[in-house]
Amino acid sequence: MLMRKVPVFVPASPWGLRLPQKFLFLLFLSGLITLCFGALFLLPNSSRLKRLFLAPRTQQPGLEVVADIAGHPLARERESPPNPVPAVPAPGEDDASSQASTRRRKVWLRRTHPTGTREMATAARGSGSTALRPQEGGIPFSFDFNAFRSRLRHPVLGTRADESKEPQSLVRAQREKIKEMMQFAWRSYRLYAMGKNELRPLTKDGYEGNMFGGLSGATIIDSLDTLYLMELQEEFQEAKAWVEENFHLNVSGEASLFEVNIRYIGGLLSAFYLTGEEVFRVKAIKLGEKLLPAFNTPTGIPKGVVNFKSRSWGWAMAGSSSILAEFGSLHLEFLHLTELSGNQVFAEKVRNIRKVLRKINKPFGLYPNFLSPVSGNWMQHHVSVGGLGDSFYEYLIKSWLMSAKTDVEAKDMYYEALEAIETYLVNVSPGGLTYIAEWRGGILDHKMGHLACFSGGMIALGAEDAKEEKRAHYRELAAQITKTCHESYARSDTKLGPEAFWFNSGREAVATQLSESYYILRPEVVESYMYLWRQTHDPIYREWGWEVVLALEKYCRTEAGFSGIQDVYSSVPNHDNKQQTFFLAETLKYLYLLFSEDDMLSLEDWVFNTEAHPLPVNHSDSSSRAGGRL
Ligand code: DMJ
Numbered sequence: 001m002l003m004r005k006v007p008v009f010v011p012a013s014p015w016g017l018r019l020p021q022k023f024l025f026l027l028f029l030s031g032l033i034t035l036c037f038g039a040l041f042l043l044p045n046s047s048r049l050k051r052l053f054l055a056p057r058t059q060q061p062g063l064e065v066v067a068d069i070a071g072h073p074l075a076r077e078r079e080s081p082p083n084p085v086p087a088v089p090a091p092g093e094d095d096a097s098s099q100a101s102t103r104r105r106k107v108w109l110r111r112t113h114p115t116g117t118r119e120m121a122t123a124a125r126g127s128g129s130t131a132l133r134p135q136e137g138g139i140p141f142s143f144d145f146n147a148f149r150s151r152l153r154h155p156v157l158g159t160r161a162d163e164s165k166e167p168q169s170l171v172r173a174q175r176e177k178i179k180e181m182m183q184f185a186w187r188s189y190r191l192y193a194m195g196k197n198e199l200r201p202l203t204k205d206g207y208e209g210n211m212f213g214g215l216s217g218a219t220i221i222d223s224l225d226t227l228y229l230m231e232l233q234e235e236f237q238e239a240k241a242w243v244e245e246n247f248h249l250n251v252s253g254e255a256s257l258f259e260v261n262i263r264y265i266g267g268l269l270s271a272f273y274l275t276g277e278e279v280f281r282v283k284a285i286k287l288g289e290k291l292l293p294a295f296n297t298p299t300g301i302p303k304g305v306v307n308f309k310s311r312s313w314g315w316a317m318a319g320s321s322s323i324l325a326e327f328g329s330l331h332l333e334f335l336h337l338t339e340l341s342g343n344q345v346f347a348e349k350v351r352n353i354r355k356v357l358r359k360i361n362k363p364f365g366l367y368p369n370f371l372s373p374v375s376g377n378w379m380q381h382h383v384s385v386g387g388l389g390d391s392f393y394e395y396l397i398k399s400w401l402m403s404a405k406t407d408v409e410a411k412d413m414y415y416e417a418l419e420a421i422e423t424y425l426v427n428v429s430p431g432g433l434t435y436i437a438e439w440r441g442g443i444l445d446h447k448m449g450h451l452a453c454f455s456g457g458m459i460a461l462g463a464e465d466a467k468e469e470k471r472a473h474y475r476e477l478a479a480q481i482t483k484t485c486h487e488s489y490a491r492s493d494t495k496l497g498p499e500a501f502w503f504n505s506g507r508e509a510v511a512t513q514l515s516e517s518y519y520i521l522r523p524e525v526v527e528s529y530m531y532l533w534r535q536t537h538d539p540i541y542r543e544w545g546w547e548v549v550l551a552l553e554k555y556c557r558t559e560a561g562f563s564g565i566q567d568v569y570s571s572v573p574n575h576d577n578k579q580q581t582f583f584l585a586e587t588l589k590y591l592y593l594l595f596s597e598d599d600m601l602s603l604e605d606w607v608f609n610t611e612a613h614p615l616p617v618n619h620s621d622s623s624s625r626a627g628g629r630l
Pocket of ligand 1: 523612
């Protein structure tokens, strides 16, 4: 029989307290601590204290979290703080009080945001630190916007004063033309599809698609920074008002983690950094929080699809795999989400992805495109710098640059990967065209996708920080790849490039079947022209860029917006009836920058996410040359 042991004697503690007394004392003590700690949060103007407790920072000023990456000495010294206080509904969320306060705020913004661009700039400067506004559904964390702006090396919109000295009034006229295209694309969207994700210019209606889990307005959020940059003041205000009043996050569909991140989060973050408007910061963070369930996998490698409704373990699907370009293109945005929220969870998620990728064995130093989020093993040995792989490589070099060159791990990973790509994937065709092939378990597909054409720009961007003996080589490689991509345009009837082009059977830089001959307003080729222009100032890049403008006007412009075309080899356009959001976010922005001064969104101050949304570099010193100007 089991006898319960009844203690007949409770020994006294060294202080002479018996166990029940000790328990009561501890209870009292812990209550006291909780009370003191809680009081800190209730004090007025306690944001500094909150910051102290919620997000350990470096002592230097700057975008500290952006430097806070695995491998960086600062990262090792810090502990993970608790998550911040749960956020209340954001402006524009569905409860009535929030909508009313949004209306009030809108009126205030109209008053404080006068019409001229310079005034727009002044208003943004005036907004100062993004103070806590819990009554407006703000996220309780402060970010010193003025201090951030004063650390930029260049005025955001460039040194306009020098413009009149430009000998080429032609360049100005070209820039104006591109601005007109943006205005036309925006106005067509506003007229026929306002609030929908995309415009269908032939049927003159809107389209929601299935990538965004019920979120709307993808074109609006993707356009914000381009409108701002081009000083389309009225259009920018329309877009901002829509975000304030109509961008609701209470959706319940299934969304692509990658697409929501690069378009919505990226677009909102950029809009915040350009304007200092709190609504963009709050919406970005709250949407970021909705993406977190995607990381609930055994490895922490997120699934590609996030279910906004359930917080279930979406990974539990046999044989599922995550895509390198998708889970590898979160880093830039997630570090900024932590920076602007004080919530370390975002940075932790992407640090973990880095850790997994660092550890895993890479065949020949290459990164295959599919990884199991369950086992952490590669699923197939398919390697590509185009679709499925592309922006992973881009985010490595940009993480290095965005960290103000402190994220050495990202830099090393980038150059190691680039070496492997050069060794195994880069080829020169019999006709002398350099291209990046695709690799399937050791066998090469001698084809390049339009998506892979961003790599000319990426390699140019990274050339300056390569080993001394490699720099000139990388500059040349970048120029050669960009030239090949231009050839894929030049060899078509429309002077626009196909979705994929091949180098075999005597054919070079052309698509071999109709299913690869379409052009959907993609940006990658003009993106590379922009980087190569900034690096070399070789007029050929502006010439090539202008060829694209003319071709877009001739073959893609319709009565009600721009449309992709189904066959670049036919001079009678067959439109696909879609004005892609990235046309406004990327293609037109890169074209505009190509015809602008180098200090407009200077590469010293900004990196572009893979949807061309500018995110600031972590400058931690105060040697600003912008002197607080826009
Ligand atoms: C964009 O959404 C992004 O550039 C992404 O990285 C790749 N595809 C499109 C544009 O082609």
